[in-house]
Amino acid sequence: MTAGEFDGIDLGCVIDSLQVGIIILDSAQRIRHCNRWLTQRSGLSASAIDGKPLYEVFPEARGSRLEQAVLHAIDDRLPSLLSPALHGTLLALYQTPGDRRHDRRMQQMIHVVPLSDKAQQGACLIQISDMTANISRERLLRQQTETLRRTTTQDALTGVANRRKFDDVLASEFHKAQRNQSQLALMIIDLDAFSRYNTHYGRERGDVCLSEIAAVLQDAVRPLGDLLARYAGDEFALILPGIDEREACRLAENLRLRVGTLGISNAASNTGYLTASIGVTVMQPSADADTHTLLSSADVALYQAKHEGRNRVVYFSAEDGSFKSYG
Amino acid sequence: MSLNELQRDALGEIFNIGVGRAAASLSQIVSDEVLLSAPEVMVVHREQAAKVLLGAELNQFSTVSQSFSGPFDAQAMLVFPESNALEIVRLMVGPHMSIEELSEFEQEAMCEIGNIILNACMSSLADIFHIRFESTLPLHRFGDTYNLPILDGDEEQMVLLLQVDMIISQQRIQGHILFLLSVPSMSALLDHIDRYLSSQGLA
Amino acid sequence: MEKNTHPLLLIVDDSRMSRMLVRAIVADSRPDWRIAEACNGDEALQIVAEECPDYISMDVNMPGISGLEAAGRIRIRHPEARITLCTANIQESTREAAARAGVHFVAKPITAQSVADAIAFFEA
Known part of the structure; x- marks a missing residue:
């Protein structure tokens, strides 16, 4: 068939120069034209394709969604898209002869669009794009994003969540x-006399000591739901959803003992080893409450623990302003 | 502008035939049963449609749209909450993929799923009314409640709103189909329904 | 109850338009048939309990019990009733379920052709 001209340029040449595969079908689903991209990737000569029924040239398309899409374009005049995720390698098309030998088909995105021929019969255009490179590029991009995400939400020294992550999670919880x-x-865990250490x-x-303690704390919390974060230089914070006062205080006491039994000597402390003070608070936030109340309650509890002589757990209730001391 | 009970019923049946065909196509892709139903059609104003969608707890949406033109024009849109869309892709593509791998395919896969459902609805209308539409290719967009395309524009438009229930591998996933029609297009649609009903001796 | 000589057809569909369409097409080609309607599966079971229809045209997706379930229950008590499933659900799995339940499958939309197909099955 002759493709005609556009401003003196042969349209057949234009179609052959396209970097996508083109198949033009008539209303009887015979291939009226295909371009060079397609002959190269299919390994078939133009003469083996032109005029042949689509399913004779591409038997793998029979009974596939491509067949439905073609009918949809010819009968209903509606366009379809076949995504690489759901069909991937529908047609036997290969980037290189080597790929063909190993049957490594290219990843394809296929558009099927209605056309009208001169007799106003339904005809259709199948356009195939090679998505192989896009898919591997997206995979690489995803890995990089993952690395980036980790570095922007993690504390570089201890590997636990950083302050930014803490703020986000606290707001959402x-x-x-x-x-x-x-x-x-919410718990705030402060290492006693750490600046002197x-x-x-x-x-x-x-720094080594902070990493060790972070690991011990991380080990004691539930892997899902709880979040341990480095809150400030020698302060860690722990978000515990769905936990009541008794459980929270029991966990805090457990953490305090774990830090103490690490036995990290601290000449600057009067106990002789490194200890922690922990402020604990629990609330069931009302609709008009904000995170500030929760944070400052934990802070108040921590100050009280320091005030009572450090190395202890203090619970503060924002509801009735009461303290409870453990340890 | 509103539909009487019989018009609404007719439109509901026509769309159910459409989603039934779409379900058959989707089921062929996954080689498993896919159930799709659109229990009822509502005709609402654009703002009301937006409200229905915003009523959902999650406000991130995955939308696929196509513009159909013919005896009447309609901008058709399939809207799923973002997490549901990802779930559909997971169920369609298969359980062997991680959530990260899935999200890389999500846009195009949703585009195709939307394309199948929207084309099926419109070609069901076209078959019954013996008319023909042209359409753009599907376009996928992520949106939140503030930039959902339905909120755009100031021209007065009516919306045919359908809730869709999709069941794949025993999982029920809900979303919406919207058809935005200008007032003249809406009255042309009503004319076609009436003509169809009277041709069948029903009105 | 004395058996009426005019066959009774029960149309079960939650869409009023669909019921009206089937009724209009049947009334045209089989004017002697009596026609009853139900708009869901439970209502169909009630009607069947009073007088078992000779023929039933059953939709599948309806509020309450599904048409497949209703058809199954009717066939247990009235194996002689001839039932078609008239549905927009055209998947292979639904066709197979229809075959297992011993009912005839008819794809919507309801047209003169699809109703003629159902009538041919009823009278076979």
């Missing part, structure tokens, strides 16, 4: 607790 009318516990042993030992 708070909102969830408001909606579900459930309890939310740093001065005495050097910042490098201090």
